[in-house]
Amino acid sequence: MAHAWIPQQWDSARVAMTALDASEVCRLLGGWTTGSATLTDDLVTALVELIDAGLVPAGALLPPQRRLASALLVSRGTVTSAYECLEARGYLATSRGSGSRVRSARSQLHGRPSGRLFSFTSAPADVIDLSTGALPASPVAADVLARPRAELTAYLATDGYFPAGLPVLRQAIADQYTRDGLPTRPQQILVTSGAQQATWLAVTSLAGSGDLVLTEEPTYRGVLEVLRSTDARAEGIPLAGGGLDVEQVRHASSRRPQALFCQTAIHNPTGRSMTDGSRAELATLINDVGLPTIEDTCSADLTLAGAPVARTLAGLVDPELLVTVGSTSKLFWGGVRIGWIRASETRVHGLIELRKAVDLASSVADQLVAVELIARTDVARHQRRTMLTEALAATESELRCAYPDWHWNPIDGGSGLWVDTGQDAVALAERGKRAGVRVAAGPSFSTYDGQRTFLRLPVWHEPTMLRAGLTALSS
Structure with missing residues (x-):
């Protein structure tokens, strides 16, 4: 798998x-x-x-x-x-x-599973998969991937191992941050094999067994897997007005957490953004208490209105306290397995050493593709916004027709809706499986197995497929 x-x-x-x-x-x-x-x-x-x-x-x-x-x-x-x-x-x-x-001794993996990774397997032809918000390749990605990779020739004489990432890609990522208004040096960038690896590295560098890590409630499923694999203690902080409840973070900081994981730009799974005022208030708190913070910005490019990229904590938080995670997956395609970390040069050096213990380097070929993709960021952002805006309108129309009693908040971006069904979403997901429909119930996004009436539904599916899935889900 x-x-x-x-x-x-x-x-x-x-x-x-x-x-x-x-x-x-x-x-x-x-x-x-x-x-x-x-x-x-x-x-x-x-x-x-x-x-x-x-x-x-x-x-x-x-x-x-x-x-x-x-x-x-x-x-x-x-x-x-x-x-x-x-x-x-x-x-x-x-x-x-x-x-x-x-009591079986035949187990080969020894972590607490979440089931999330089943979302990334190929569903049978007769199954409608509404369980993941992962997007298909953008037109930019399709164009770039169709080209021959002549520039790869220059690297064939090397051993192919670049633990920090190809210098040309580190420079490209740093330049894009700078164009977006955040001056960045390539030495502040660590290239990883996707955002999940970046998240694991960031969490593992800050917290270990039994350590307290604060995160949003609900939160990104991938970070819950990481926290379970490292045996850290996750405490969910409720959202208020689209972002973390800062007063709750302040209260929790008295228990001396080792780290905070958050998404203040475009939040997964809710699709909401933190207000500028609340983000600034959170940044002040982080600086005042010296709270190491991991910010996932993988969906920041998927805004539906306003600036083409959502604001983040970078530039507001002491650089020594902030680790920013980014990726090519949302904007371009998940099949290009490139993510990165932006952090202080000192922290990047430590992360490189940690990374080398488990993964020597990312694919050179994928990194060269990423260089070309990042050069076309502006075009890709426009394409994604157009696609998601049109798809969102169609999805909301289908949902209102099929389930008039379901509710959701307007989203600021991202590829999914956080829908309150008003019923047991776990049972709904089970009925869906028997009807050939996969959906993601709220508990998989929760630190305490809560959010039990919620579903996260992708907005990008073709209306006919979505309608078929919703109809089967109600049967």
């Missing part, structure tokens, strides 16, 4: 404490019913596959039978029989009062 880069780390004490929520298991199971066997047999087969693949790690505590049955829309007896079968086959150890734990 192709997916974003995430290192998996073994920690037997942590694994032993892993408790999976019913909504997590639902996401991991995907379309588990076959129609050719009993529900119990299908559930056993699906859980065995997850355990053998290591996606449900040894030592993990499965959800209580009643909760899983409710989430899967089956009887409790179905789950009870499945658990009993798994115990008889040696996959579970069940004790009264303690629940059922996975």
Whole structure:
């Protein structure tokens, strides 16, 4: 299964404490019913596959039978029989009062799963995937990728390893920041293999096992995976008026968090932007308390009105406290696996050393493509804005027609809507799977498995496909 880069780390004490929520298991199971066997047999087969693949790690505590049955829309007896079968086959150890734990020694991955990466697999032809906001390639990307890479020849005589990134790409990224009004030197840039790796590096450099990290509630699914893999403690700070509640951050800072992760430009999943006043207030707080901050700006280019790129904390926060994550994925295409970190030169040096321990360098070919793409940033921003503005209007029209009781706030940018369905979105997602529709329920964006009535729906799908998916979801 192709997916974003995430290192998996073994920690037997942590694994032993892993408790999976019913909504997590639902996401991991995907379309588990076959129609050719009993529900119990299908559930056993699906859980065995997850355990053998290591996606449900040894030592993990499965959800209580009643909760899983409710989430899967089956009887409790179905789950009870499945658990009993798994115990008889040696996959579970069940004790009264303690629940059922996975005892398989065949697990190869040992982290707490989120199910997010299933969003990036190719859905079968008969499945409508409304679970990810990842965009198709922009016209700029299609044009650049169709060209031969003659400039690659110059690098063939080298070993191909550039841990900090190709100098020409570091310069291109720095120049784009400068054009956007943020003077930047190439020495402040570290090129990574996508934004997920950049996020992992940033978090790992600041927080370790048991450390407190503040983030928004809801927040980007990828950072929750990173925090779980590093065993940091995530505390969600509620949003207020489109951005972090600064007073809540101030209150939480008394508990001495190691870092703050935020998205003040275009927030994923809500599509909202922090107001300039609130952003300045947050920056002042960060500077006053000396709070190291990771800002994800990957969606900053996807504005729907006003400036072509949304404002961020850069320029407001002490450079020694701020780590900015960027990527080519949203503006150009996720198939070009290039991300980056903008930080102080001192921090970049440390991040390079951390990066070399797990990944020697990013693809030279992808980096050369990124140089060409970044040179056409202005064109790509215009293309994305036009596409998303038209798609958003069509999507909202389809939603109002299909579900007049659903509600959402107007968005400032991004590729998705954060929709309050007013019902159990986990159960809705489970019904969708059986109808051949994938949707992303709110708990996968939550630090505490909350946001249970919300769905994140992409806005870019062709209206006929979206209409078919929404119709199937209601059946």
